[in-house]
Amino acid sequence: MAKAITQIEQKRKSKQEERSEDLSAIINQIADNREVIQDTLIILQELHATGVLDMLKGLLRTREKVGQIAIEQINQPGMHNIIKNGMNTIGLLAEMESDQLKAMFSGLNTGLEKAAESAKTQEEVGLWGLMKSVRDPNVRTSMNTMVNFLEGMGNGLNQQKTH
Structure with a gap:
């Protein structure tokens, strides 16, 4: 065994x-x-x-000091508004259609370029020139867009008043 x-x-x-x-x-x-x-x-x-x-x-x-300074800055009353405005801006951008925003920014950019060119030449437009420019299809498109924008903005403002 x-x-x-x-x-x-x-x-x-x-x-x-x-x-x-x-x-x-x-x-x-x-x-x-x-x-x-x-x-x-x-x-x-x-x-x-x-x-x-x-x-x-x-x-x-220096992380403790930096953290303390950051907290002090965040606790300032103006920072609360900045944070709220930033969040509202992000919400606004999330609601917007990207193609529409792209078209608007493209038009804005082109308009700013044209405005900068006319500022260089310091060309003044008289009353007759304004009346003549209203017949320009580009000006009419822009004016139509602005009127529609103002109408939509007023509609949104009135909706805010009722809520």
């Missing part, structure tokens, strides 16, 4: 063996992610070259 096993010997690794295995695992991870690590190092070099890394270090070293 066999003898019962009463004592089990566990082989324990020495600290040196554990460290060796840990280093081997880290080296394997580095080898597996070589490209990512190289990209990260390039990014860090660029941040260092531009001084951003130094700014971040300074920011982290």
Whole structure:
């Protein structure tokens, strides 16, 4: 008959063996992610070259003071309005159709260019010139757009009054 096993010997690794295995695992991870690590190092070099890394270090070293200043600035009454206005602006942009906004900005940009050109020449338009320009299809389109805009804005303002 066999003898019962009463004592089990566990082989324990020495600290040196554990460290060796840990280093081997880290080296394997580095080898597996070589490209990512190289990209990260390039990014860090660029941040260092531009001084951003130094700014971040300074920011982290003085984070309590910076946080305190930020809280003080946010607690000013004007900041509450800025935050509310920003949120309202984001809401407005979310409601707008992108194609319509693009068309309006394109027209605005072209109009600003034309206005800048006429400001350079300092050309004055008399009453006869104004009457003549009303026959221009571009001016009529713009005036029609502005009248419709004013009508829609008035409609929106009146709806706000009733709510």
